Structures are given as C-alpha cells and as structure tokens.
Amino acid sequence: MHVKKDDMVKIIAGKERGKTGKVLRIMPDKGRVIVESLNVVKRHTRPSQLNPEGGIVEKEAAISLSNVMLVCGSCNEPTRTGVRKLEDGNKTRYCKKCNASVDK
Known part of the structure; x- marks a missing residue:
C-alpha cells in the first residue's frame, strides 16, 4: 500500500480532482480508501434506536487507491x-x- 491511515493525499482523478484530505480508512482487499470530507454522498436512513429520526445522512464514500497520491x-x-x-x-x-x- 502506498498510503496509510492519517496520510495526506491529493485526488488525481474524478469529480474531486485537485482536492486534498486526510485518509480515514483503507480497504486493502477492495483497493479503496476513504478520505475525510471528500466524495461525500447522501444516504437515506430509516429510523432506528441509534438514529430515532432517520432522514438523510451525508457520509464519505470510498475512492479507488489508484486515484489518490500521497502528499509529501x-x-x-x-x-x-x-x-x-x-x-x-x-x-x-x-x-x-x-x-x-x-x-x-
């Protein structure tokens, strides 16, 4: 893996190209990475005990490892x-x- 958790990376491809952020999570088996506050998607959630109101939740989606570069x-x-x-x-x-x- 060329990146690790808490590394700063720059997105080199896709709609977020040119933006930088900190790596929150790495999924080596899938070859994907989650970057803080980048590639944010909206998920509709049902009410549950943890989230009694439900509604629309924004969270980071995974980005392919080939689309990020480590910032020295x-x-x-x-x-x-x-x-x-x-x-x-x-x-x-x-x-x-x-x-x-x-x-x-």
Missing part, C-alpha cells in the same frame, strides 16, 4: 513513493521527488 510532508507536493530498508531491518517509505522519509 517536506516538499508539500503529491509524489510517488518508494520503500527503503533501514539498517535495523525495518522498512520506510520515501518521497521520490525530495528523497525524504514520509513515515514519522
């Missing part, structure tokens, strides 16, 4: 990422534009 924290641009192996054996993602580590 150091150069503030959408970028492709690579994976490096560190001396201690751990792996880290890095920005291919500025060569800086993306992971905290």
